[in-house]
Amino acid sequence: MTVLVFGGSSQIGHYLLPLLAARDEPVVTLSREAHASTQGVTWLSGQLPDAVPKVEDISAIFSLGPLNWFASWLSTAALPHAPRVIVVSSMSAETKQASEVSAERDLSQLIRSSEATVAEACAKHGSAWTVLRPTLIYGVGMDKSLTPIARRAMRLKVFPLPAAGGMRQPVHAQDLAHAALAALDKPAAAGRVLAVGGGERLTVGEMFVRVRRSLPVDTLPLPLPAWLLHLARRSVAGLRGPLSRLEADLVADNTEMMRLLGVQPRPFRPDAECWRS
Template sequence: MTVLVFGGSSQIGHYLLPLLAARDEPVVALSRSARAPDGGVTWLSGYLPGAVPAMQDVSAVFSFGPLQPFAEWLDRANLPHAPRIIATSSMSAQTKRTSAVPAEREISRQLRDGEQALAAACAKHGSDWTILRPTLIYGAGLDKSLTPIARRAMRTRVFPLPAGPGLRQPVHAQDLAYAALAALDTPAAAGRIFAIGGGERLPASDMFARVRRSLPVDTLPLPLPAWLLRLARHGVGRLRGPLSRLEADLIADNTEVTTLLGIHPRPFQPDAECWQAPA
């Protein structure tokens, strides 16, 4: 039997694949471009929802990409052994549900629709499923939130520090890999959606300050006061959502992840390696 991983080259996949390779079952990861076998992992070329090589002897499937294409593939895939399904969504499914920005409400709706589509496809196969809803992810230098900020600051030697009272709970990608593996091994996790954030909640302004302190180069701090952010929010339409979120709490309740999966995410203490892409 084989474990199939969609998103093996993602930040969560970067940490999960070695964990899976250390187990007894063969591991196959899907990539848009051909890759040589690496560390006990076989790579296949393909993409969702269409061009995926046929595989029947599958015991588990992990997905760390968009939910809807994965659910579409899953709905019509030939999976006779009812594999266990582990997928990631996002806490945006909840935190953006009542956003004042229509585009953000639409993101929330698409995420929740994808979760429902995945559950329906799993029911068709008789497969148990678990969905993880992470907060802001960091740690492998592959995220599109904190890493671009860190790299731009290293390049320009200037680090903007926006005022932001809203709480943040960044979660390390390796902790998500541990949670995904624990969900695979925990029967009680079947049919559940788990919110998961880091082990610490801190104001957004403190989060950015810690990123700056973690950089391997000196940068000039550029404070952005609240009045300036409010002015930009009202004057520049595309900034309305991101700047409004600085005042909102984007956090998760880790109670179920801790009690059912035994996962205790680390506090937010980034270092320079968090912003370097894997070799």
């Protein structure tokens, strides 16, 4: 039997592929770019949703990339049997549902409708599914939230520190990989949408302070007062969504995830390796 992974080149895949390979079951992962196969992991060239090569004898499927593309493929895929399906979604399904920015509301709706499509497709295939909804992900410099800020600060030698009290709960990609693997082996997690946050809640301001401390170069702190953030929110359309959430609590309740999967995410203690290029 074979485990099929979509999004193996993601930061979650960076940690999940070795864990799967260690289980002595062949792992096949799809990528638009060429990758050299490694012990236990075969990379195939392809692209969701309509350029996926045929893989025989699938025992489980992991989706770590764009959920809408995966949902589209799964809804039309001809699967000969019923694999276990583990999907990594996003807490944006909840946190952006009532955003003042229409594009963010649309994204929230797309995520939720894609989750529903996955559930419907799994029902058709007779597959057991689990959806993981992580908070802000970090780990190996592939995220689009903290890493761009950290790299820009290292380049400019200036680090912005917003005056914001909203709570955050960053989750490490390795902890998500362990949660995804645990979901594969826990029948009780089937048919569940599980929130996954980091092991610590902290304010936006403190989160930025810790990122700055973790950088391998010295940077000049640049405090951004609340009035300036408010002005930017009203004046710059592209910043309206992110700045409007600075005072909002974007956190997850890990109770069910920990009970069902037995995974304890780590607190937010980033180091320079998290922002590597």
